[in-house]
Amino acid sequence: MTERTPRLGRLRRVVPESRSGRTAAEARAGRIAEARGGRPRRRGAQPKVVALGGGMGLSASLAALRRITGDLTAVVTVADDGGSSGRLRDELGVLPPGDLRKALAALCGDDDWGQTWARVIQHRFTSQGDLHDHAVGNLLIVALWEQLGDHVQALDLVGKLLGAHGRVLPMSAVPLELQALVKGHDPQRPDDVDTVRGQATVALTPGEVQSVHLVPHDPPAVPEAVAAVLDADWVVLGPGSWFSSVIPHLLVPELLDALTETKARRVLSLNLAPQPGETEGFSPQRHLEVLGRHAPKLALDVVLADEAAVPDRDSLTEAAKRLGAAVELAQVARTDGSPRHDPELLAAAYDRIFRMHGRIGPWR
Helix, strand or coil: CCCCCCCCCCCCCCCCCCCCCCCHHHHHHHHHHHHCCCCCCCCCCCCCEEEEECHHHHHHHHHHHCCCCCCEEEEECCCCCCHHHHHHHHHHCCCCCHHHHHHHHHCCCCCHHHHHHHHHHHCECCCCCCCCCCEHHHHHHHHHHHHHCCHHHHHHHHHHHHCCCCEEEECECCCCEEEEEEECCCCCCCCCEEEEECHHHHHCCCCEEEEEEEECCCCCECHHHHHHHHCCCEEEECCCCHHHHHHHHHHCHHHHHHHHHCCCEEEEECCCCCCCCCCCCCCHHHHHHHHHHHCCCCCCCEEEEEHHHCCCHHHHHHHHHHCCCEEEEECCECCCCCCCECHHHHHHHHHHHHHHHCCCCCCC
16 A cells, blocks of 8 residues: 655644642643644545554554554553663663654555664664663664653654654653552462562563552643544554553543543454463453453443454453444454464554544545
């Protein structure tokens, strides 16, 4: 499919309001009210799509979505504390850049320029020194943050350099710590519930994750991310690590308010298989139940799942109905048997959902 020219810097910048003399709820309501202004609809425009998540799950969604719209924004979790991102976060006090880098790479085009830059920013150094395992893109992003002093401006500049087919935003401008209540985290105490700290540890826990929360508990959302959600035609959540990449977006109050109040349709894309450790043994419907417990006021419109990954369609349909959603089953997995999404098949599924379930829009 023909790649379209990226449109960067297209969202109105929203300046955070002062919280002086106001409660957190009042400040959040004021910022969302300002952001709701958005942009006027333009005839002939493509659907405005916002994808939320992190890691390889979000990358899969973005690689598919960039094939069907040129108006695409990624809102990325910033709770990673492992690997190169964790080291940069600890040493420099910056946002973890790794998931942001992966999102930018996924938005690179299929031409030589895009694929060359995708490989460059994903390249990791191998050495016996301090540069070992650092990704080039992580260093580039952090350098621009330090040069410009603005997370959004720096990411937009990296996107222009790469020719990215969309925009990448962090969900919050402060580094976040993910904490989880885990039953059986210590195999010697299988019935005990412990607090597990750190995204990397939560993702690999051998126990059963009961719930997750963020520290700080009331982190501010990036205003541009709130504005993008409120101005979208479609919001896509998932696939990805359920507790460490998908649900964290619902724990940022301003972002959850925007997801609840937006006029956009909301689609949840399920994983192809449970994740060892984090969601071991989870059925597709249990993923929905967990999400509903963390954000009981959030309604969905469509739940997308691979038809081969749903052994009990009736139970999934019932779980989706409780969230207000219809279920769409499609073949979206690669044909090599690996639990990875095929970008072309996933793009076809998203395109069909947008056309079948969306309001009549000017992109049709």
